[in-house]
Amino acid sequence: MSDFELEMVVNGKSIRRRAKPHLRLLDFIRDELNLTGAKEGCGAGECGTCSVFVDGKLVKSCLMPVAKAQGAKVETIEGLTPHGNELTPVQKAFHKTGASQCGYCIPGMVMAATSALRENPGAGIEEIKERLGGNICRCTGYTKIFEAVEIARDVISGKLSIAALEPDGAGKSYIGNNVRRLDAPSKVSGRLRYAGDMVMPGMLHMQVLRSPHAHALIRSIDTSEAESLPGVACVITADDVPGEDGFGVFVHDQPIMARGRVRYVGEAVAAVTADDVITAARAVSLIKVEYEPVAAVFDAEEAMQNGAPVVHDYAPDNVVKHIPIRKGDIEQGFAEADLVVEQTYDTQAVEHAYLEPEAGIAYVDHDDVVTVVSPSQNITHHRHMLAKIIDKPINKVRFIMSPVGGGFGGKEDMIYQGMLALAAMKTGAPVRLVYTREESIISTAKRHPARITYKMGLRNDGRITAVSFRMICDGGAYGLSTEGVMRKAAILSCGPYNIPNVEIDVYGIYTHNTPSGAFRTFGAMQSQFATESHMDICAEKLGLDPFEIRRINMMQDGAVTHTQQVLGSVSMGRVLDAAEKACRWDSGPVGMRGQERNDLGGEGTRPPCTLGARIRKTGDDDHQEVA
Amino acid sequence: MLTCDEYHMPTTLAEALALLQAVPHGSRLVAGATDILPWAREGRAGDVNLPAMIDLSRIEELQGYEVAGGRVRLGANVVYQQFLTDKALRRHLPGMPYCSIWFADDQIREQATLAGNLVNASPAADGTPPMLAHNAELEIARLEGSDIKRRTISLADFVKGPGKTDLGPHEIVTAVICDSLDGYGGSFQKVGQRRSLVISSVCAAACIKMDKTGEVVEDIRLALGGVGPVPMRLDDIEKMLRGKQLTAELIARASAKPAERVASRTRRQYRRTVVKGFIEAAIHEALEDCGARVPGSAEREDAHV
Numbered sequence: 001m002s003d004f005e006l007e008m009v010v011n012g013k014s015i016r017r018r019a020k021p022h023l024r025l026l027d028f029i030r031d032e033l034n035l036t037g038a039k040e041g042c043g044a045g046e047c048g049t050c051s052v053f054v055d056g057k058l059v060k061s062c063l064m065p066v067a068k069a070q071g072a073k074v075e076t077i078e079g080l081t082p083h084g085n086e087l088t089p090v091q092k093a094f095h096k097t098g099a100s101q102c103g104y105c106i107p108g109m110v111m112a113a114t115s116a117l118r119e120n121p122g123a124g125i126e127e128i129k130e131r132l133g134g135n136i137c138r139c140t141g142y143t144k145i146f147e148a149v150e151i152a153r154d155v156i157s158g159k160l161s162i163a164a165l166e167p168d169g170a171g172k173s174y175i176g177n178n179v180r181r182l183d184a185p186s187k188v189s190g191r192l193r194y195a196g197d198m199v200m201p202g203m204l205h206m207q208v209l210r211s212p213h214a215h216a217l218i219r220s221i222d223t224s225e226a227e228s229l230p231g232v233a234c235v236i237t238a239d240d241v242p243g244e245d246g247f248g249v250f251v252h253d254q255p256i257m258a259r260g261r262v263r264y265v266g267e268a269v270a271a272v273t274a275d276d277v278i279t280a281a282r283a284v285s286l287i288k289v290e291y292e293p294v295a296a297v298f299d300a301e302e303a304m305q306n307g308a309p310v311v312h313d314y315a316p317d318n319v320v321k322h323i324p325i326r327k328g329d330i331e332q333g334f335a336e337a338d339l340v341v342e343q344t345y346d347t348q349a350v351e352h353a354y355l356e357p358e359a360g361i362a363y364v365d366h367d368d369v370v371t372v373v374s375p376s377q378n379i380t381h382h383r384h385m386l387a388k389i390i391d392k393p394i395n396k397v398r399f400i401m402s403p404v405g406g407g408f409g410g411k412e413d414m415i416y417q418g419m420l421a422l423a424a425m426k427t428g429a430p431v432r433l434v435y436t437r438e439e440s441i442i443s444t445a446k447r448h449p450a451r452i453t454y455k456m457g458l459r460n461d462g463r464i465t466a467v468s469f470r471m472i473c474d475g476g477a478y479g480l481s482t483e484g485v486m487r488k489a490a491i492l493s494c495g496p497y498n499i500p501n502v503e504i505d506v507y508g509i510y511t512h513n514t515p516s517g518a519f520r521t522f523g524a525m526q527s528q529f530a531t532e533s534h535m536d537i538c539a540e541k542l543g544l545d546p547f548e549i550r551r552i553n554m555m556q557d558g559a560v561t562h563t564q565q566v567l568g569s570v571s572m573g574r575v576l577d578a579a580e581k582a583c584r585w586d587s588g589p590v591g592m593r594g595q596e597r598n599d600l601g602g603e604g605t606r607p608p609c610t611l612g613a614r615i616r617k618t619g620d621d622d623h624q625e626v627a
Numbered sequence: 628m629l630t631c632d633e634y635h636m637p638t639t640l641a642e643a644l645a646l647l648q649a650v651p652h653g654s655r656l657v658a659g660a661t662d663i664l665p666w667a668r669e670g671r672a673g674d675v676n677l678p679a680m681i682d683l684s685r686i687e688e689l690q691g692y693e694v695a696g697g698r699v700r701l702g703a704n705v706v707y708q709q710f711l712t713d714k715a716l717r718r719h720l721p722g723m724p725y726c727s728i729w730f731a732d733d734q735i736r737e738q739a740t741l742a743g744n745l746v747n748a749s750p751a752a753d754g755t756p757p758m759l760a761h762n763a764e765l766e767i768a769r770l771e772g773s774d775i776k777r778r779t780i781s782l783a784d785f786v787k788g789p790g791k792t793d794l795g796p797h798e799i800v801t802a803v804i805c806d807s808l809d810g811y812g813g814s815f816q817k818v819g820q821r822r823s824l825v826i827s828s829v830c831a832a833a834c835i836k837m838d839k840t841g842e843v844v845e846d847i848r849l850a851l852g853g854v855g856p857v858p859m860r861l862d863d864i865e866k867m868l869r870g871k872q873l874t875a876e877l878i879a880r881a882s883a884k885p886a887e888r889v890a891s892r893t894r895r896q897y898r899r900t901v902v903k904g905f906i907e908a909a910i911h912e913a914l915e916d917c918g919a920r921v922p923g924s925a926e927r928e929d930a931h932v
């Protein structure tokens with residue numbers, strides 16, 4: 001492969017490098033120039049974390065072969081604030097409005113905002129939204145970002161004084177006051193390094209071989225060809241685990257890599273460590289695995305039947321966790337009801353899609369401490385598990401938490417840190433693994449899909465007499481956080497309502513699907529979806545206003561929940577009042593409200609999406625013209 | 628991941644054509660690279676190593692555009708953003724600005740070429756319906772000995788099926804040549820899963836010119852994408868409307884027809900429903916775009932309250 005002689009001006013500095021022709025501009029600026037403000041969130045042009053200017057035009061550097069930047073002027077986020085310079089108005093405005101949470105999308109957002117205001121310094125909010133349309137955020141939320149761009153626009157044009165970028169005066173309390181994030185400057189400037197941005201001298205790169213089968217026995221793994229590929233440092237499989245293999249938040253049922261059997265599509269089977277990612281990937285394709293596919297089960301209810309394929313021998317009934325809760329006399333409760341309503345609710349698996357794909361570096365330090373740097377949301381627990389798995393005393397295992405570029409629960413599980421540790425131990429070199437977006441979606445935990453059968457007894461006046469709540473969750477192939485999620489779902493199953501007679505059964509079930517794990521709300525979303533949908537349906541059947549049925553049944557100060565928790569103060573009533581007012585609710589039973597709806601359109605509502613603000617003909621053609 | 632053994636950046640067409648003949652089988656042309664890079668990823672082609680990539684973006688004769696004799700000659704390196712930022716192009720190609728604003732995002736539009744979009748021949752390519760409406764042809768060059776030979780082919784004949792075109796192995800598209808529709812109103816309708824960065828489930832393009840009275844259709848061009856293996860021009864519906872006094876009733880009748888042509892393998896019923904509304908909306912917006920009265924707009928407003 002003949003290298004390319006590249007010359008370009010990057011952030012005002014002339015550079016000349018020889019580089020491989022297949023590099024993307026993103027790889028070049030990150031790996032060759034060590035400018036890591038631009039990130040790789042997707043590698044397919046979908047997310048905008050990699051945005052940079054090339055000859056003044058903002059482009060996605062993951063879609064640009066580096067050769068295209070030959071002779072060009074490239075400006076990255078680092079170029080906006082050369083060393084010693086203060087933040088730009090755009091960056092300060094992002095800081096001001098709190099438009100940086102995990103921060104992973106923020107360098108790209110700042111670049112897109114900068115580009116929008118360079119292209120049209122007078123851009124209105126609709127045009128700003130359009131121009132930021134190629135950048136995705138998963139946790140900050142777009143409102144603060146748009147707010148920041150508008151403030152920056154007005155400060156740059158002089159319409160607002162620069163004082164608008166200063167912090168708000170601190171009040172007496174943090175609550176209700178705009179408190180600035182300490183870490184925002186590092187995020188809006190792209191200086192913050194996430195695990196995938198970190199480099200160490202002599203660092204090797206890992207790639208993972210994953211199962212194409214949902215359920216298969218591994219007859220053999222032949223790594224010889226992969227191992228003999230020049231540039232390969234080592235290949236690891238489950239056989240390399242020195243200690244007691246198994247991790248998980250509650251039950252340690254998941255091996256570092258598949259051990260004798262794969263249980264879902266995407267499960268790690270082997271991992272290669274090599275000088276570079278491409279060599280590692282080539283070596284992965286040379287590993288030969290003999291699989292013997294066996295019967296699999298993909299539906300949680302089917303997995304509960306006798307004779308269903310068993311996912312783990314220790315749980316022949318495929319139950320990860322069953323949480324039963326009983327309160328009062330359920331039969332009596334239904335007998336007292338004037339109306340009994342039964343419905344089944346289904347929710348689906350959901351991917352966290354944090355913009356930072358999983359990444360980590362492991363190394364063995366001068367004192368033989370096996371160290372793993374990763375955006376783990378649970379480092380202490382990981383450390384204890386890893387010590388057992390690699391058979392080291394706890395003082396020889398260290399976890400360092402790198403900035404988390406979005407987690408939402410998805411980074412609570414130790415799904416790849418074990419492989420990194422093993423490879424670092426085997427090679428003696430630092431080893432880095434950075435997932436691709438595809439890999440992240442295929443192999444990491446999802447929100448539990450749930451099927452909830454809800455049966456509610458009510459009196460004609462709207463009072464609930466009894467609830468039977470049966471929830472079956474697809475936990476997928478491994479336990480991960482399933483037990484905790486089931487507990488939370490059971491605790492919150494009946495919502496904030498006072499219900500005298502309750503029968504709750506929540507099941508987390510093994511299947512051969514992608515494992516389910518922690519995800520924002522931790523089981524509450526599924527049960528609340530069912531409960532609140534059910535309340536609406538019951539209100540309609542009883543001819544009640546949906547707010548009214550909730551007020552009749554809501555918990556009050558001093559209420560005792562079905563898990564015996566005494567609630568000193570309950571804000572449910574105030575929440576309902578505020579929601580009712582804010583949405584301009586027309587009181588009355590469903591289907592019986594007035595002819596005109598007050599709750600659609602107007603203040604506080606969002607108009608439908610449009611596109612073309614900058615080209616729409618308004619009679620004042622030049623005003624809309626793009627510079 | 629896309630890797631290659633050689634990456635060429637020819638600066639003349641002759642050089643590019645010669646390279647194209649010389650490089651090993653399996654080598655590829657690259658324009659904006661916005662299709663070819665994401666193609667070489669897991670779930671699609673996976674890791675791909677190409678013997679050579681021939682980058683066309685530095686070829687001077689493929690840049691820019693010319694307008695002459697009622698036709699616009701768009702060099703193969705014209706990118707989508709130009710349909711938004713270039714005032715003259717916006718006037719000559721009223722079918723393109725809204726297509727462009729719905730296309731990917733501002734950043735990808737700086738890279739993505741119209742020619743690449745047409746050659747890629749996705750059934751959902753956004754550029755094909757408006758270009759069909761503009762009676763586009765492709766100008767294609769190849770080398771015969773040391774001479775550059777050119778041929779033209781209509782876009783309708785060029786696109787043969789999903790990913791299939793009439794392009795020969797040693798040929799390069801040098802230009803897209805289409806009608807200037809100066810004085811027409813244009814519109815583009817698109818639905819996908821979100822607003823930006825989304826491939827169309829259905830898209831529709833319309834260009835309309837009304838006569839001096841503003842009531843009678845002098846010319847109309849309609850095309851649909853995403854509803855079958857190749858985007859299609861709706862000649863029969865154009866015929867129903869051309870030369871006619873436009874009424875709400877006539878538009879409604881015309882809009883109902885193309886649903887029959889939806890031949891997609893998935894979500895067929897959904898697409899049929901969408902198509903009906905799209906033709907109507909496309910005609911309305913194109914009328915608004917050229918400042919013509921939209922028939923029945925008052926009644927419609929009432930019906931939507």
Ligand SMILES: Cc1cc2nc3c(=O)[nH]c(=O)nc-3n(C[C@H](O)[C@H](O)[C@H](O)COP(=O)(O)OP(=O)(O)OC[C@H]3O[C@@H](n4cnc5c(N)ncnc54)[C@H](O)[C@@H]3O)c2cc1C
Pocket residue numbers: 044045046655656657658659660661662663664665683703729730731732735738739740741742743744745746747751752753754794798799800801824825826827
């Ligand atoms: C995030 C994202 C969003 C997208 N959104 C849209 C969208 O909204 N609508 C849409 O239609 N498409 C969309 N696309 C697809 C893509 O951007 C377009 O198809 C684009 O126009 C392709 O042009 P290109 O110049 O990048 O082509 P390239 O990727 O460079 O090439 C595409 C193909 O055409 C060939 N080719 C290119 N130029 C020539 C030539 N002159 N002669 C012969 N062959 C040639 C190449 O060999 C290749 O096979 C999107 C892509 C991404 C990554």
